Amino acid sequence: MSTEHARGLPPEFLAPRSSSFTEFLSLRAPELLPGGGLRGGGEGTVEAPHGTTIVALTFAGGVLLAGDRRATMGSFIANRDMEKVFAADDYSAVGIAGTAGTAIEMVKVFQVELEHYEKIEGTLLSLEGKANRLAAMIRGNLANAMRGLSVVPLFAGFDLGQGIGRIYSYDVSGGCYEEQRHHSVGSGSLFARGALKKLWHEDMAEEVALAVAIEALYDAADDDSATGGPDLGRSIWPTCAVVTGTGVRLVEDSQLEELARAVVSARRGNPGGAR
Incomplete structure (x- = not known):
């Protein structure tokens, strides 16, 4: 960059600092951070659509x-086919629970954060480092969380160093x-977690793990009105990301439909899923 161009840039662009894009944004344009426009002042809580149940499991x-696809606002179904599971980078994924709008903003900034680090440092951030970067972003939203705009995501990824999912x-x-x-988070997490305890076992194949995740979400929807189960009439299926040593992959709807229909069919005459 020429000296002439450098002189025209604000000092925030030229000062030496860490490889954190979120840190830079907090100095340059804090209003662009998740929930940034709501910081500073304001009384009471804000009513907004909330994402519900997310499950994660190793295989x-x-x-x-x-994650299920329902977003609620009180007793009202605000959205029936919301996406709640996203690829964070090539080897990790994040599922959102909590205030939908703020959570989606946070995921987008988190994706840029990881990409920015990779460009600046020339290497991938460790999985633990990624988890800590997301924690810092959640901590920055604490004031909004106290007003009812909380975000409680679930983060999962493949640790290239250890060769395992975490x-x-x-x-x-x-x-x-x-x-x-x-693990599970969201309004239906208590019921999903109970199902996972009974269905999870060591060394599951990917296909079996997918079926277990869908059944756990089905159990959550069975007892939690804010969690949406498989919707056969509208062809709405859970969203799922699989993360392995080859990268992250969002599962095709056709495969999810087949598994969801199998779970629903197995529950006919056996709504509690007794084995």
């Missing part, structure tokens, strides 16, 4: 993340916790 060769959960203050085997 032989990786980890998967799946799962991280969070609290509204940005606390980051590694989970073992499986």
Whole structure:
């Protein structure tokens, strides 16, 4: 860059700093951060659509993340086919629960954060480093969380160093916790987690893990009105990301439909899923 062009840039662009895009944005344009336009002042809580249940589980060769498609606003179904599971980068995925708009903004900034780090440093951030970067973003949203705009995602990825899939959960203050085997967040998480405890086992094949995730979401929808189950009439199926050593892949609707229909068919006459 020429000196002439450099003189025309604001000092934020020229000052030496870390490889964090979020840190740069907080100095240059904090209003562009998730929920940034709502910071500073304001009384009471804000009513907004909320995403609900996300599940994650490890299997032989990786980890998967799946979510239902319903967003609610109080007792009202705000959206029936919302996407809640996203690829964060080539080897990780994130599922959102909490205030939908703020959560989606946070995911977009998180994706840029990881891409920016890779461009600046010339290497991938470690999986633990990615989890901590997301924790910092959640911590930055704490003031909004106190007003009812909380975001509590579930993060999963493949650790290239260890050759395993790993799962991280969070609290509204940005606390980051590694989970073992499986986990769930959102309004239906209690019921999904109970199903995962009974259905998960060591060294599951990917296809089996997908079926377990869908059945856990089915159980959550059976007892939690905010969680949407497979909608055969509208052809709405859960969203699922599979992360392995070859990268992250969003599962095709055709495969999810086949598995969801099998789960629904197996529950006819056996709504509780007794084995």
